[in-house]
Amino acid sequence: MNSEDRVISEECNGVLTPIGDALYVIGGKWKLRVIASLKDGSMRFNEIQRTVGGISARVLSSELKELELNGFVKRIVHAKTAPVVVEYELTPYSDSLTEVLHALASWGTMHRDKLRKER
Amino acid sequence: MNSEDRVISEECNGVLTPIGDALYVIGGKWKLRVIASLKDGSMRFNEIQRTVGGISARVLSSELKELELNGFVKRIVHAKTAPVVVEYELTPYSDSLTEVLHALASWGTMHRDKLRKER
C-alpha cells in the first residue's frame, strides 16, 4: 500500500476499519444474540440454548468460548454440587455493547414493521 | 410453543427477535462494510471493491444484489456509454442504518484502543 492509497482508504472513509474490527469480534450469526440473551441475568448452558433458539450445543459451546476469550462473558462453575452447575454471566465490558445492541434491536423492529406494512 | 414459553422468550427478552431480524438482513461479513463505503457517495463496482478491500468480485456482486433487493442500494446504469458505466448509490432507506453504523464504528474504535493499551 503506497501513501496515496492510504489517503484514499483512511482519510476518505475512516469508518471502514473500525467496522471491520467490530465485526471481527462480535460479527457472525450468534454472538450478539447470546450476549443479548444474557442481558436479563446469568444463565446456564441449556437455558441459553433454549433462549437463543436454533443454536446447537456444539455451536453454542464454541461461541461461549470465544465470548469468554474476548472478555464479554464469564464462566462460573459452582463446585461441590452434583451434578456440577455452570453459569454464564456478562462481564462489565459487555456493557460497552449497549449502544450497538440497542441500535440493532430498534432497527430490527423498525424494519420488520416496514416489511409488514408493505405486504 | 405453549403460552408459558412465549412469556419467557417474548416478555423476558423481546430484544432477541429484532436482533435476529436485523442480522438476517444486514448480518454477514460484508453488507455493512459495503454500505459504509458508499456513504461518501456513489461508486463504481471496482471502486467499491478497492475501498472495501479483501472482497472478491464474485462475492461483491452477490452482496450488491442482496442489498439492492432489500432496498439499501440502487444500481444505476449510465447507458449510451462504451464501455457501459455502472454506479451504485445508497437509497434513502439506508439512512435508517446510520445509528447502527455509528454504534458499530465507535465501538470498534474503542475496542481497538483497548486492545492496543493492553498489549
Place this chain on the structure above:
DNA sequence: CGGTATCCGTTTGGATACTG
C-alpha cells in the same frame, strides 16, 4: 469496466451419540 461461470478447498453448522 462490470461482471458471470466454473472449479474446488475451507469453513460452518446440524444431527446424533456419547461422557463425566
Place this chain on the structure above:
DNA sequence: CAGTATCCAAACGGATACCG
C-alpha cells in the same frame, strides 16, 4: 446438566478464466 466427538451436508468464498 454441560458439554464433547464424530460424521457429514451445505454454505462460503478464493482463484481463474472468460464475456460483452
